[in-house]
Amino acid sequence: MVQVRVLGIxxxxxxxxxxxxxxxxxxxGDGRILPIWIGAQEATSILVAVEGAVPPRPLAHDLMIAMLETLEASVTRVDVTRIDDGTYYAEITIDTPRGIRVIDARPSDAIALASRAEATMWVADEVLAEAGILDTVSDPEDGAEEEVEEFRRFLDDVDPEDFQG
Structure with missing residues (x-):
């Protein structure tokens, strides 16, 4: 497993x-980044959490975190465990008063929860090897605008089907 963070959407x-x-x-991760296609609502939810924005009303993932806290449980980690025919699978590890529980989830939901709970995110080595792309992009904060533009050109030409087995 390789620990990851959200580079961007x-x-x-x-x-x-x-x-x-x-x-x-x-x-x-051999210099790779992992692209995962997600829905618009999940993208918004992740961006809100990563940027620390406070929405006027709680989003679904905020509600999930509030429910977990009420039950004295917390998200401790998220794992993107496998990819099968272009579909990614993830697990959310939750620490509860009754012990550790692992729940199957979509990666987008798992990442949205991890971003709110400040839980670690991990990707299986096999997933990164199979679906990862070479990291030719540096963080925008690093001032690597040319590399960001190159990556945007890559995204213009790539489809989710390109990552199916």
Missing amino acids: ALDAAQQHVILLKPVLAGE
């Missing part, structure tokens, strides 16, 4: 949202 040529996950430690 972008739109591909078909105007579909793509979340980009990047290894936390340099050199892990």
Whole structure:
């Protein structure tokens, strides 16, 4: 498993949202980032959490976190465990008063929860090897605008089907 963080969310040529996950430690994941296509609502929810924005009304993932807190439970980690025919699978690990529980989830929901709970996010080595793309992009804060533009050109030409087995 490789620990990752949200690098950003972008739109591909078909105007579909793509979340980009990047290894936390340099050199892990063979210099790859993982694109996962997600829905517009999930993209909004993740962006709200990552940017620390406060929506006027709680979003569904805010409600989930509030429910967990009320039950004295917390999200401790999220794992993107596998990819099968272009579909990603994830698990959410929750610490409850009755012990650790692992719940199957869509990666977009798992990442939205992890972003709110400040839980660690992990990707299986096999998933990163199969679906990861070479990281030719640096963080925008690093001032690598040319590399960001190159990656945007890549997104304009790529489709989710390109990552199916």
